[in-house]
Amino acid sequence: MTGYGPLVPLPVVVPLLGAALTLLLANRPRLQRAVSVAVLAATLVVAVVLLVEAYRHGPVVVSIGGWPPSVGIVLVADQLAALMLVVSSAVTLCVLLYSIGQGRGDIGESAPVTIYHPTYLVLTAGVTNAFLAGDLFNLFVGFEILLAASFVLITLGGTEGRIRTGSTYVVVSILSSMIFLAGVGLVYAATGTLNMAQLAGRLDALPDDVRLALQLTLLLAFGIKAAVFPLSAWLPDSYPTAPAPVTAVFAGLLTKVGVYAVIRTETLLFPGGDVAGLLMVVAALTMVVGILGAVAQSDMKRLFSFTLVSHIGYMIFGVALSSVAGLSGAIFYVVHHITIQTTLFLVAGLVEARAGSTDLRRLGGLARVAPLLGVLFFVPAMNLAGIPPLSGFLGKLGLLQAGVGTGGVLPWVLVAAGTATSLLTLYVASRVWNIAFWRAPQLVATDPPTRLPTLMVGATTALVALGLVLTVAAGPLFGVTTDAAIDLRARTPYVRAVLPGGAP
Template sequence: MSVLVPLPVVVPLLGAALTLLLGNRPRLQRTVSVVSLAATLAVAVLLLVEAYRHGPVVVQVGGWPAPVGIVLIADQLAALLLVVSSAVTLCVLLYSIGHGRGETGETAPVSIYHPTYLVLTAGVANAFLAGDLFNLYVGFEILLAASFVLIMLGGTETRIRTGPTYVVVSILSSMIFLTALGLVYAATGTMNMAQLAGRLDALPGNVRLALQLMLLLAFGIKAAVFPLSAWLPDSYPTAPAPVTAVFAGLLTKVGVYAIIRAETLLFPGGQVANLLLVVAGLTMLVGILGAVAQYDMKRLFSFTLVSHIGYMIFGVALGSVAGLSGAIFYVVHHITIQTTLFLVAGLVEVRAGSTDLRRLGGLARIAPLLAVLFFVPAMNLAGIPPFSGFLGKLGLLQAGVAAGGVLPGVLVAAGTLTSLLTLYIASRVWNIAFWRSPRLATSRPPARLPALMVGATTALVALGVALTLAAGPLFRVTADAATDLRQRTPYVQAVLPAGIR
């Protein structure tokens, strides 16, 4: 099975090269892109089954053994995130194909979209599979380079104005990450994460803490945790709807994944647990209060995106098996649901010509299917029983109560308040955009929604419901993944030959 490990990176890259050559053959471009991502999803499912049954799947790239060579490793955490990210990117790609047919003029996708999108998915996969810090950095840079193109696709005035903010912040985080890598290598003599698990433990406490904070700062910017999140609500909403959706669903979660890996494999012991708890609480509350003040659906969802990152950091900060399991479950849930909501916002824009709540109304009567596509993921995000959002939050809050102490108790209260405010926001959007009498935008003649856009969004809504129906098996996978993360030995022994540390 080790031969499958590089394929989630290699297949999209080969697809990107082929679609670039087919720039003047749009139909073939679309076919190659869909086949590439469908193959990637199939491989990811096989890797998850193998990792769950037999432990981490490892490949030594080029035959060079660790810790000298590049290692790619698919443990349960990486394989699970590969599955959900592959499913989401495939659905968003199908949505974007329909979106391209429905758009005209300056916002229409150009031939570079498909190769760039495939490069982005390859970068995400590389980050999840990376077995050393430098390859993790390479994964980030691949996806960021592609995202720079995608976020300004079409060259509209708004995208040109706000895009540089995203680019500058991303480059800053990369510079911090690269500096941290230099310091880690100077202190330990290795970049291999399995080897670092032992060598970092042997460093003086102040040196170890400094390296940990440097890496957390870089990952925190990428994950958009407070106070490092101000760039996101101004950047994401300006991109085309499919781009915004995949950014919201995946890019910040790669940062969260890096935080999980760093806090469990490299720096176990909860040395900065209290700091992470404070950051998690502020991220929840500041993000959701920002969402309350918004009238544009895309900006509103961008703030809820920031807010719910706090739940994941809360689970990581607890450091228990229950906390980590809840955090992983919530990452899977949030990738799916947040992406779906941005796709729905794109459908609203196509149907009504605007995502400004002040110009919307009556969509439940005019477009009942669109109303259903919004209502289900919105209630899921708000944590209404029995949806996966409720189950994920319940798992995290129970872990917080079990941890005891003042700060975890405060976070339990903050998480509950954030969930209630999310429900208020979802109800507000429903009442204004879907329930009240039609306003200026929705009183215009109906615009037909492309079937492919509706179908892709429906598929993601169904996936969100499936997470609820399969919550029991999914929690077993996340609990096993959390146990392995806490123990560290399954990961280390899979990567390093006996006697090498």
């Protein structure tokens, strides 16, 4: 454990303590909001410190309770985990500020808003625990913490639509968790450990068919959580009915925790690309089917839900290539997509607050009556579509170059699918702009104007700015993601940091 080791548990512990404190402050809403903001701001600061330390000196590791890594809980902040912590902390803080600006009635309708802040902080703790987990069971615990909190958040208000779609989300989440737990049990039965640093050596010694069975079981569980095709049908029906800030944080983070788990296990536990062909096919289908679903939508929230599914395919594309360039592009795209997809869902919430609907058939003229809202949509929409020189273009270009550099039929098919998906994303974004913002006013012309809360607009503007920062800082960011990809491919920095004396 380095001198920064005591900081590693803080991104998990501080939100949990904050959740307990905000629950005690249920009758003091202003203080409750102040505590929530302070907790997430502190988490962001700690995440930045851990990223700098991991970049300079390698993974930061702490064994909870002083137990040996082989039997205790180990938290590991390497470059990948620390980078995910930074972007997730920044996004959750902005979404929290947005939800505070949105106010009591909009967050949960008839539900007591006092439960929102503790539940939101528990969700944050689950996400950070999943990123830092050094063993498969603690990764499972992280997923369960965030899922338990998400069950509450997705049904806030108790409306018929939220309960119905929330039930689908709960059933699918429980199914994926059962598969994941079964995979954890099988891994332990085959190797006698769940510590990922130890598994990096022990799984290599297993027979090929056993190793492949374990790999496919975990991929199935993570594929459901990441919403890859054909395991993504649940997402477009589940997310749009939730309150705007809840939908935004779900879209930005929850599926990316599944992608993170795929990246971590495929590089550390199952290197060598044994299922590369399968992952390439899944990536191509996820991109194409998802974006075709978006083309057919007439509601902004459902449309963005399909683009969310579609662009998960780009990340799986990079993982499937198994090269440094592919992994670096995948990590960069995860950071980009967390930021941009969250921003677009927040913009959809602003549109709903301003015009009373997100149905494109009922919208129009928003660019004239709310020009700032038009800018807040246009910039991230073009970023998602991959217009140069924005970060979406740079991330896609990195992935496409990695695919061309790998060569072969399937990589070239993925390059074609990625290019087509990007063009269709541009078509979808342009369609939303032309209908909702540019054509003659529909509802906007007749309804009384609604003044958008300053904090909602400010939080959304901050995320739009963060997306532009990713563009300006793309060079240094690609340097971090490339270093992270090199370490992931090598495996030894992670293993040596967790097991300095070598794996037993």
